[in-house]
Amino acid sequence: MKKLFIVSVCLLSAMMAFSQAKKPTIMVVPSDAWCNANGYMKAISNGEGSTKNMPDYETALQSDMDLKLAIAKINDLMMERGFPAKDLEAQVKMVAQQNAEQNLVTSKAGNEMAESPVDQLLRVAKADIILELTWNVKEQGPKRTLTYILEGKDSYTGKSIGGSNGTSAPSFSADVAVLLEEAVVANIDNFNNRLQQYFDDLFTNGREVALEIRVFADNEAGIDLESEFGEDGTELSEIIDDWMSDNTVEGRFSKLGSSENYIAYEQVRIPLYNAKGKAQDTEGFARELRNYLRKAPYNIPVKLMNRGLGKCILVLGEK
Amino acid sequence: MRKFLLIAMAVALCLPAMAGSKKKANKDTDRFRYEIECAGNGTQGTYLIKVWSYSKKARVAAEQCKKNAVHGIIFKGYTGGNGCVAQRPLAKNPGVELEYEEYFNKFFSDSGEYYKYVSLTSAAQDIVKVGKEYKVGVVVSVQKDDLRKALEAAGVIRGLSSGF
Numbered sequence: 287m288k289k290l291f292i293v294s295v296c297l298l299s300a301m302m303a304f305s306q307a308k309k310p311t312i313m314v315v316p317s318d319a320w321c322n323a324n325g326y327m328k329a330i331s332n333g334e335g336s337t338k339n340m341p342d343y344e345t346a347l348q349s350d351m352d353l354k355l356a357i358a359k360i361n362d363l364m365m366e367r368g369f370p371a372k373d374l375e376a377q378v379k380m381v382a383q384q385n386a387e388q389n390l391v392t393s394k395a396g397n398e399m400a401e402s403p404v405d406q407l408l409r410v411a412k413a414d415i416i417l418e419l420t421w422n423v424k425e426q427g428p429k430r431t432l433t434y435i436l437e438g439k440d441s442y443t444g445k446s447i448g449g450s451n452g453t454s455a456p457s458f459s460a461d462v463a464v465l466l467e468e469a470v471v472a473n474i475d476n477f478n479n480r481l482q483q484y485f486d487d488l489f490t491n492g493r494e495v496a497l498e499i500r501v502f503a504d505n506e507a508g509i510d511l512e513s514e515f516g517e518d519g520t521e522l523s524e525i526i527d528d529w530m531s532d533n534t535v536e537g538r539f540s541k542l543g544s545s546e547n548y549i550a551y552e553q554v555r556i557p558l559y560n561a562k563g564k565a566q567d568t569e570g571f572a573r574e575l576r577n578y579l580r581k582a583p584y585n586i587p588v589k590l591m592n593r594g595l596g597k598c599i600l601v602l603g604e605k
Numbered sequence: 606m607r608k609f610l611l612i613a614m615a616v617a618l619c620l621p622a623m624a625g626s627k628k629k630a631n632k633d634t635d636r637f638r639y640e641i642e643c644a645g646n647g648t649q650g651t652y653l654i655k656v657w658s659y660s661k662k663a664r665v666a667a668e669q670c671k672k673n674a675v676h677g678i679i680f681k682g683y684t685g686g687n688g689c690v691a692q693r694p695l696a697k698n699p700g701v702e703l704e705y706e707e708y709f710n711k712f713f714s715d716s717g718e719y720y721k722y723v724s725l726t727s728a729a730q731d732i733v734k735v736g737k738e739y740k741v742g743v744v745v746s747v748q749k750d751d752l753r754k755a756l757e758a759a760g761v762i763r764g765l766s767s768g769f
Contacts, residue, residue, distance in 0.1 A: 309769035366650075366750060368766040455688020472646045472690040475749075479693050482765055489768055 307558040308565045313372040313413035314360045317420040347375045359470045429456040434469035442596030448480025492535035492555035495568040498599045499549040505603025512546040572598035630669040639673040643689030650750035657742040666741035674745045675719040722752040
């Protein structure tokens with residue numbers, strides 16, 4: 287028995303030592319402010335008669351050589367640091383390709399591929415960490431200066447990871463491309479220092495993610511978040527709160543808002559490894575909550591929707 | 606023969622004095638007794654800095670500048686201004702110098718590895734007499750990307766993708 291225990295402990299330690307936390311993806315995009323200032327916005331109808339302005343990355347990449355150069359330079363420098371970034375242009379092309387395939391592929395019986403409106407919405411270029419790049423050239427007589435901002439944002443929590451910014455020394459001869467390259471090279475280390483702090487925090491305090499709990503209207507299970515369970519009539523929202531408290535790192539999470547139909551958790555610190563010592567992301571964490579709610583005495587059917595490495599939505603009541 | 610003997614004696618007398626200056630310069634490096642300022646934006650993978658070192662002998666101070674430059678990039682960082690961007694030290698943890706004392710003693714020894722990561726950009730030196738010693742300033746280029754990789758490989762600092 288003692289031998290078995292020692293072997294189990296050794297195996298678990300080895301798994302912890304060799305397993306790697308899931309690596310977040312990063313991608314450099316031009317900021318909305320830059321796209322707007324340079325005329326790379328497009329109006330998208332929201333289906334309710336009104337339109338919304340969205341950045342048009344495809345046109346920007348096809349038209350602006352300075353943007354391409356800046357993105358290529360940052361990608362190159364990130365690669366140098368052993369953290370390759372997703373290339374925006376490749377991602378934009380991939381999404382276009384997927385859209386084309388989606389429209390063309392049919393089964394032998396002539397059926398189209400199943401796709402919900404949510405699937406369509408999610409099929410856009412995305413990454414776990416977005417690096418927003420903005421620059422602006424100011425001219426004072428013959429002198430040119432370039433102001434540069436690189437800001438990292440967590441895609442799911444919307445939190446700023448940190449950034450770097452600065453203004454170049456005035457130049458009489460250098461063109462925008464040269465000034466931009468200089469700014470990128472000079473500032474990238476400061477940005478990477480911030481990114482390193484973010485990763486250090488992640489290893490110490492767990493990954494910060496967001497989780498939403500929703501309820502299907504008029505669901506078959508006939509429940510909402512105020513439904514009572516057990517002899518003491520504990521409400522479902524309290525049961526979920528207790529589970530969150532027990533399963534997050536040091537019980538750290540905050541509740542953004544709640545009602546009988548919805549709970550929004552943010553700053554949820556999930557462990558990087560699950561109980562089996564395997565790397566864990568939000569989906570793995572949410573799956574454990576789903577399994578808990580599916581079992582007796584709750585027996586609630588739960589639909590799990592993954593929104594990437596850092597966000598999941600659980601919809602209660604039906605599948 | 607007598608001449609040769611005199612020269613040999615003179616050299617024998619000077620050597621300890623030189624070694625003493627060098628030893629003191631190394632101590633000054635350990636105590637962060639040097640100054641670093643940005644000398645412009647270096648090319649990709651390098652920092653261009655001006656280092657000021659102190660010694661009773663100008664030659665020793667000039668030679669020590671290279672060691673101080675690498676020491677400064679690892680432990681001190683430098684401030685910005687005049688179009689330069691401030692840079693933080695490569696070692697974020699201030700205790701790392703003590704923690705890896707043996708590694709750094711070897712790294713910064715006179716024939717140490719530090720030499721691989723620094724080069725003089727020009728032979729020009731600024732020499733200022735301060736009291737009984739000289740303050741010598743030289744512009745050097747530090748290969749910070751290669752230096753960082755070496756420190757990451759030695760486990761002294763964490764890489765950006767460590768743990769993933």
